[in-house]
Amino acid sequence: MNTVFIVQHLNVLSKEQEDVKFIGAYSSFEAAQAAVERLKGKPGFRDHPRLIDPLIDDDVAGFYIGEYELGKDHWTEGYVTLKRGEE
Secondary structure, three states: OOEEEEEEEEEEOOOOOEEEEEEEEEOOHHHHHHHHHHHOOOOOHHHOOOEOOOOOOOOOOEEEEEEEEOOOOOOOOOOOOOOOOOO
């Protein structure tokens, strides 16, 4: 199985708004971790420098590393955009 490790950074701007940045795609988890280490002290990133484990962390702002299989659809359910007040 061929996989890629995607690094993203999430910053929560308000209750209704998040800012997600795609950092890069890497061939190993170690290479993805090295990218986080290179960036976590840079402006903006240093405000939320942690590598987040969604299974155990309550805080959502920081870096995320996800492993994805190549050649496979990963978002298959479609989506709905809610307008303010429709929640």
